Amino acid sequence: MNLNLYLIADYLTAFSFQTRFVDDLSASPLTSLRLFDPEQPLCPSRLYLAAAADLPALIIADEPCSIICIGTPPDAYLKSNLNLLVLDSEVSLTRVFNAVEEIFLRFNQWEAQLQTVFYTKKSIKALCDASLDVFINPISVYTSDLKLICYAEREKPDQLMLFNTADNEQYLSIDEINALKIDTDFIHTINTRAPEIFPKDIFGYRILIHNLHLQNVYVARICISETDRPIKNSDFLLIQTLAFYSELCLRDHGDQPYNHHPKDFDSLLTELLSHREVDARALEKYLNYYHWNQSDAFCCCQLPISSYEKSTLTANALAFQLSTHISGSCVSQYDNAIVLIINLTQSGKTRNQHLANLAYFIRDGIIKAGVSNEFNGFAKLSAYYQQAKIAYEVGSLYDETLWCYRYEYYALPFLIARSSAGYDPEVLCASGLLRLREYDQKRGRNYCEVLKVYLENNMNIAKTIRILFLQRATFLYQLKRITEIAHLNLSDYPTRLHLLLSFQILEQQNRC
Incomplete structure (x- = not known):
């Protein structure tokens, strides 16, 4: 497995040191450890171990390279294209070499375990279980539409567990879904290809995520929840490795259903x-x-x-x-x-x-x-x-x-809109209502409104005058004028229906 100096720094816990990085957190250039040889050019895929006294005053690195230095290196190294890990000068070179080799061995063994899981079980759940000792924190895998595929978590008291068996194959709650839908950080993560930290605002803890893709389509994501230990710089590289084997497993899975309906x-x-x-x-x-x-x-x-x-x-x-x-x-x-x-x-x-x-x-x-x-x-x-x-x-x-x-x-609005589409209102509306509307426009009256309220209240005079704030005698006079101007027989049901529909048509077309 390829490593980087961030990971070496996280796991070289028996020593104190200072670091300087030029690579990204998710870079993985290092394949092996070598003792520094000033006669050989630097190779970006090697991690070099050297005593400061053995380093030349000047060094040229066209690409970012990585050095573990025992003692303070020359000033030029601190300004060059190098990832540096600087230890105290009293540290044994042999001890450091063996400790770094153990780190390489540990993660090569982990990757070999992931390979074995893939070839024998082809299970993302088994991959997560095999990675629990690496991440310590709970690991979960969700589909792109927020259904939990699987999880792995260390045994703890029930009240401290983040997941339980009932969570499998379940979607997030509606409250969580609605919160995520309007969260700019979540929306940003949908299109990311590299590992990212999701803030703790919604769930109360940070989550390191890595999206999984099949044929360039985002289908799922791995989540490392920061509940048992702080997320480390090395986790960015490690989640990439887990994601690689998880994508291989996903290729063997059918489409994830969004319901539990019977087939077809x-x-x-x-x-x-x-x-x-x-x-x-x-x-x-x-x-x-x-x-x-x-x-x-x-x-x-x-x-x-x-x-x-x-x-x-x-x-x-x-x-x-x-x-x-x-x-x-x-x-x-x-x-x-x-x-x-x-x-x-x-x-x-x-x-x-x-x-x-x-x-x-x-x-x-x-x-x-x-x-x-x-x-x-x-x-x-x-x-x-x-x-x-x-x-x-x-x-x-x-x-x-x-x-x-x-x-x-x-x-009713739908029926009127469909039946009147493409027609001028004057084609469809009652001619008497059109005459009344014209009278209102010329004389500044509101007889159309009076007629509409009267019809909508089933010609109930008491309700009509209460709505219009009119005296009974005034209303009866206006009603007489309306029937005279419009030539209407309001006792005829088809006439009343045509008038009510005409009002609806005019309102829909903002003509009344």
């Missing part, structure tokens, strides 16, 4: 949501897996996956948290959205109760949801998914500050 269930949901026919027997089998019946009552939610969700890779984690936290539910992903299907019959809760529970995940405006009406019959899912999608699309235009858009609140 997500494909069947995609077919159903795409308005394509599905095998009734296959659908029945999957419903039986959840102990659901075709005739149960359901509702459907659509939670679009934003570009921000995609960039922070947290959509799968959110989907998993939803499925475990919302009783009687299953979650899939379709058309760049999380689809949450809730069985109201099985859960024993109402739609309103589930939406109140859903608010826990949607708070702070990080995620928004469109919600369908309640329906009976799972085979109708595609139609009610469309309701949820419409609710989100229309609701986010009308009320962008809300987190939850219920279809019943936006069905």
